[in-house]
Amino acid sequence: MTQMTYRQAIRQALADSMEEDKNVILIGEDVGVYGGCFKVSEGLIKQFPDQVIDTPVSEEGFTGMAIGAAMMGMRPVIEIMYADFFTLIFDPIVNHAAKTHFLSAGQFSCPIVIRLPEGSGTGHGAQHTQSPEALFLNESGLKMVAPSNPSDAYNLLRKAVKDNNPVLFFEHKLLYDTTGPITPENIEIGRAKVLSHGEDLTIISYSHAMLTALETADLLSKRGIESTIVDLCSLKPLDSRTLFEQVRRTGRAVMIQDTAATGSVGSEVLALIASDKKTFDILKDPPLLICGKNSPTPFSKDLEKNSVPNAAESAEKILTHFFNN
Amino acid sequence: MFLESNVNKDKSFCTGALTLMYNSRFFEEKTEELFKQGLIHGTTHLANGQEASQAGLCMALTDKDWIVPTHRCHGFTICRGSSAYSMFSEMFGSSHGLAKGLGGSMHMPDREHGNLGSSAVVGSGIPLATGIAFDMKYNGKEGVSVAIFGDGASGRGSLHESMNLASIWKLPVLFYCENNLYGMSAPSSAMISVPHVADRAAAYNMSGLTVDGNDFDTVYEACLKALSHIREGKGPFLLEVMTYRTKGHSKSDRRLYRTAEEEAYWASRDPIMLYENKLANEGILTRDEISEIRESCLENIEKQASRALEDSIDRLTEQEALDLVYAP
Numbered sequence: 093m094t095q096m097t098y099r100q101a102i103r104q105a106l107a108d109s110m111e112e113d114k115n116v117i118l119i120g121e122d123v124g125v126y127g128g129c130f131k132v133s134e135g136l137i138k139q140f141p142d143q144v145i146d147t148p149v150s151e152e153g154f155t156g157m158a159i160g161a162a163m164m165g166m167r168p169v170i171e172i173m174y175a176d177f178f179t180l181i182f183d184p185i186v187n188h189a190a191k192t193h194f195l196s197a198g199q200f201s202c203p204i205v206i207r208l209p210e211g212s213g214t215g216h217g218a219q220h221t222q223s224p225e226a227l228f229l230n231e232s233g234l235k236m237v238a239p240s241n242p243s244d245a246y247n248l249l250r251k252a253v254k255d256n257n258p259v260l261f262f263e264h265k266l267l268y269d270t271t272g273p274i275t276p277e278n279i280e281i282g283r284a285k286v287l288s289h290g291e292d293l294t295i296i297s298y299s300h301a302m303l304t305a306l307e308t309a310d311l312l313s314k315r316g317i318e319s320t321i322v323d324l325c326s327l328k329p330l331d332s333r334t335l336f337e338q339v340r341r342t343g344r345a346v347m348i349q350d351t352a353a354t355g356s357v358g359s360e361v362l363a364l365i366a367s368d369k370k371t372f373d374i375l376k377d378p379p380l381l382i383c384g385k386n387s388p389t390p391f392s393k394d395l396e397k398n399s400v401p402n403a404a405e406s407a408e409k410i411l412t413h414f415f416n417n
Numbered sequence: 418m419f420l421e422s423n424v425n426k427d428k429s430f431c432t433g434a435l436t437l438m439y440n441s442r443f444f445e446e447k448t449e450e451l452f453k454q455g456l457i458h459g460t461t462h463l464a465n466g467q468e469a470s471q472a473g474l475c476m477a478l479t480d481k482d483w484i485v486p487t488h489r490c491h492g493f494t495i496c497r498g499s500s501a502y503s504m505f506s507e508m509f510g511s512s513h514g515l516a517k518g519l520g521g522s523m524h525m526p527d528r529e530h531g532n533l534g535s536s537a538v539v540g541s542g543i544p545l546a547t548g549i550a551f552d553m554k555y556n557g558k559e560g561v562s563v564a565i566f567g568d569g570a571s572g573r574g575s576l577h578e579s580m581n582l583a584s585i586w587k588l589p590v591l592f593y594c595e596n597n598l599y600g601m602s603a604p605s606s607a608m609i610s611v612p613h614v615a616d617r618a619a620a621y622n623m624s625g626l627t628v629d630g631n632d633f634d635t636v637y638e639a640c641l642k643a644l645s646h647i648r649e650g651k652g653p654f655l656l657e658v659m660t661y662r663t664k665g666h667s668k669s670d671r672r673l674y675r676t677a678e679e680e681a682y683w684a685s686r687d688p689i690m691l692y693e694n695k696l697a698n699e700g701i702l703t704r705d706e707i708s709e710i711r712e713s714c715l716e717n718i719e720k721q722a723s724r725a726l727e728d729s730i731d732r733l734t735e736q737e738a739l740d741l742v743y744a745p
Contacts, residue, residue, distance in 0.1 A: 115556075117555070142555075147582070148578075148581060148582070148585070150578035150581065150582060152544065152574060152575055152578060153544050153547070153574075153575060153578025153579050153581070153582050154544075154578075154582060155544070156541065156543070156544020156545055156547070156548065156575060156579070157544045157545070157547045157548040157551055157579065157582060158548060158551075159544070159545055159548055160485075160533070160544065160545035160546060160547060160548020160549045160550075160551070160552070160562075161548040161549070161551045161552040161555070162548070163533060163545070163548070163549070164548070164549055164552035164553075165552065166551075166552050166555070166556075183538060183541055183575075184541065184544065184545075187536065187537075187538050187541060188536065188541065188545060193741060193742070193743065193744045194519060194738075194741045194742050195516055195519060195520050195524050195526070195534065196516055196520075196524075196526040196528075196534055197514075197515075197516045197517035197519055197520075197741055198741055198744070199516075199526055199527075199528040200526065200528065200533070200534075201744035202744075203744075232742050233742050233743065235743075256744035256745065257743050257744050
């Protein structure tokens with residue numbers, strides 16, 4: 093099994109996709125010789141000189157352009173340098189990519205992937221550290237994935253490129269240097285993964301917060317509490333079936349995420365759990381949402397660090413909430 | 418840029434051009450009537466008065482070319498070859514519509530006729546058209562992609578970004594500006610910092626040209642010129658045609674921002690009337706022949722509208738609509 097960093101896994105998925113299909117292109121600012129702001133595409137331009145395309149600072153323009161090309165049958169992958177700049181592509185993504193198939197009654201589809209490096213912990217301030225997935229969650233016609241490890245990143249990106257719908261690919265910047273084995277896996281967009289099968293509690297998470305969730309489960313295990321861990325992998329469509337199954341097994345559900353609560357992935361997960369009668373009836377306690385602070389990301393180091401949940405704090409909250417501890 | 422005369426005086430060509438203009442005009446008139454009768458709901462943006470622009474462009478295009486029209490899309494759609502029946506059906510919300518009734522007046526994509534469909538967000542179709550051209554160049558496909566927009570959309574960053582992208586990559590895009598003097602109520606003279614939208618071309622190292630958009634021959638010639646420039650690989654072109662929508666912006670517009678004198682002046686420059694007179698005066702078609710063409714177009718539009726109305730009972734089910742949210 094090949095070991096790779098998350099960054100290398102994305103690069104490999106891009107390379108394999110471009111190798112396989114000339115209509116797969118990577119478009120974005122400084123993705124060529126510079127190798128991308130986070131060095132994800134480093135070296136790809138040498139291997140695929142025609143398929144790696146540097147653009148001017150025109151996010152709305154080149155995203156719209158990629159959508160038009162996708163409607164003609166190309167499979168563009170867009171890199172938005174920082175996910176925060178999603179504001180600039182909201183119109184082409186929401187008004188066009190997401191509605192292409194519906195508004196043309198199936199005459200056109202929009203097989204495009206938007207890569208969005210997101211997340212705090214880098215000291216880049218409030219406009220370079222956001223995790224904007226919640227802002228897209230309500231939009232019909234989009235798919236959204238947020239892998240938490242190199243293998244999922246590789247496999248989900250390969251799937252995203254082949255998908256005939258627009259897929260937002262959220263890659264957390266703090267995951268880039270994490271390492272893991274790449275396993276060839278038939279992971280479907282829209283399916284969650286169950287990582288462990290403890291009996292006491294179901295912890296649900298995704299992306300970077302998954303690391304916090306795993307660490308939290310370790311801390312709980314030391315206190316004799318065993319967790320089932322669900323990695324959502326896909327945020328849209330959400331795998332409600334797996335969620336229900338895994339929550340019903342333990343009767344306790346906690347969601348850990350880096351973003352604030354309001355209108356977020358976690359609040360959606362909790363709403364699903366609470367509104368499914370069979371699952372609700374099995375719950376021993378109200379579900380719990382452990383999430384980021386409701387504020388722009390502060391620059392000051394400790395404030396930034398504390399703006400997202402950590403394992404110690406999460407374990408404490410879980411013990412208090414579920415176990416009267 | 419001076420135009421060499423390329424006017425086509427062939428009788429069947431002129432009949433074809435006149436037919437497109439009539440179809441467009443009668444489609445809009447019928448649409449307005451159906452709205453007044455309460456048979457169509459929602460809104461619509463009529464393009465009466467802009468027929469020379471629509472027909473002039475579409476007569477110059479081939480079936481390898483693509484258009485991305487504006488929210489005021491009926492005329493371009495019909496001139497590109499879509500059937501009036503599917504268009505009326507779309508307006509009735511029936512499953513026989515171009516978008517099976519999911520789109521409405523502003524969404525009439527027709528793949529078969531090289532029409533990507535409009536963006537109902539002013540100016541947002543322009544990058545999409547640029548993308549069609551990107552695919553053409555990247556995959557060595559023949560054709561030109563036409564980004565149609567109005568003077569109002571010329572204020573959008575999406576246009577400026579697209580013109581820059583098309584210019585640096587020499588993409589086969591025709592930026593086609595229908596300047597009808599008003600963006601909703603806003604006069605273009607008050608909203609645009611240069612005398613002509615086509616003046617913007619220079620900033621992007623592109624060729625640009627402004628012509629009379631109510632004279633069919635002028636529009637057709639200018640389009641041929643611009644298209645051959647693009648087909649020769651010389652990069653994108655910005656063509657601005659000056660025209661006037663004789664109706665309001667949409668069906669709720671009371672037109673308080675313009676004068677009766679101005680409307681009367683433009684009525685005297687009605688593109689269909691100008692073309693009819695020219696054809697008759699030059700002896701290409703007789704007045705009787707013109708009347709015959711007119712009557713047959715009118716009859717056809719009436720027929721398509723009533724057939725579409727009859728069939729409008731056919732609707733997508735909720736499940737069929739939901740199944741179209743995602744591509745398989």
